[in-house]
Amino acid sequence: MLDFAIFAVTFVIILVGAVLYLYPSSRRASGIPGLNPTDEKDGNLQDIVNRGSLHEFLVSLHQEFGSVASFWFGGRPVVSLGSVDQLRQHINPNHTTDSFETMLKSLLGYQSGMGGGASETMIRKKLYESAINNTLRNSFPLVLKLVEELVGKWKSIPEDQHTPLCAHLLGLAMKTVTQLALGERFNDDAEVISFRKNHDAIWSEIGKGYLDGSLEKSSSRKGHYEKALSEMESVLLSVAKERKAHKKQTVFVDTLLQSSLTERQILEDSMVFSLAGCVITANLCIWALHFLSTSEEVQDKLYQEVTEVLGSDPVSLDKIPQLRYCQQVLNETVRTAKLTPIAARLQEVEGKVDQHIIPKETLVIYALGVVLQDSNTWSAPYRFDPDRFVEESVEKSFCLLGFSGNQTCPELSFAYTVATVLLSTIARQLKLHKLKGQVMDVRSALVSTPKDETWITVSRRS
Structure with a gap:
């Protein structure tokens, strides 16, 4: 990826x-x-x-x-x-x-830890995955609450008003990841805003500046990047110290603190999840809603599945595996958007x-x-078609690439859960509409990101 x-x-x-x-x-x-x-x-x-x-x-x-x-x-x-x-x-x-x-x-x-043997690497990988899974089990109601707040906001928007997907969904991802990874400290919007400022400064330089050595040539840019990284690390160390003193066991960093990892390793794993979790979650949600806005048929199929599986109840962690069509939509989002x-x-x-x-x-x-997008593996590879994942051979090829199954990137698994909550909540309450003439320009980096803001309109589902 x-x-x-x-x-x-x-x-x-x-x-x-x-x-x-x-x-x-x-x-x-x-x-x-x-x-x-x-x-x-x-x-x-x-x-x-x-x-x-x-x-x-x-x-x-x-x-x-x-x-x-x-x-x-x-x-x-x-x-x-x-x-x-x-x-x-x-x-x-x-x-x-x-x-x-x-x-x-x-x-x-x-x-740290990257030079160890296969056994040490596997143990650390499993601990990282366990920390994410524990967090989702313990804090799933919080995910649901944050999604419902966003959908409630969209329901109040006039139907002819343009809604910015990137801004809103990056905000959702930031709130979700910081609160689930680092705890109650990030219930404060000021903390989230500060986190986002440093996050953006770090991630933007990871995606640029090395091609022509421009980061090294610009002392001001390099200083800005290093300052943001230092501030982010300081916050993560401070959070770990606070959580360790209170001995809570509800968020991502708590699981790491209960392990034999060193302080440095806990810092590194917290940084990776905080950075990657936000970007992957935001972009999966952005692309998924963009593709939904282009197809009323897909939205209707999703609505039908959600009502059949959930009835009038909100989505729950144990019901997510039953939302097979929603999984197909997300798989096809990952594939089509690369x-x-x-x-x-x-x-x-x-x-x-x-x-x-x-x-x-x-x-x-x-x-x-x-x-x-290889035509030998995928029929009509440039078309968004969730139904292609009904075929077992297609699902196996997708699993092999690490996008589903046992080899899924942990941050992507987390993003799938958040995106499933978002799609199932929206499907029952809203319809999404693409703006005419708008073209999604893809920026292919570590994670595929829209180059510019993406707009849709929303209407209430009758």
């Missing part, structure tokens, strides 16, 4: 200090078809810049060279996998780590995909944005 800004930093952080090697004489990544470096120093950097993003570069790369292709970053070869079959061969032996979490921690310079277009792993041992050998310490890109 990256534009080149993300990729460049990840690449440097992960691979610097790894096994060093010179350009191979073949000028290819162990014989894997792909691009020669256009520059001895920068590799294919300029090619990626010219395409506008790493995702668009990978689309063209796989169109030219097939589902297993290579390119160069500086003097190092990178292998990209762009089909379900090739990903299946590579993912299965490497399922112990979460590529999204690994990338984000690398970007933030967080390395919500997480790129992931990456470092090849821990020598591997093989098809007839191609991937050397140890090679960075392997999962071109998920390419795979999610």
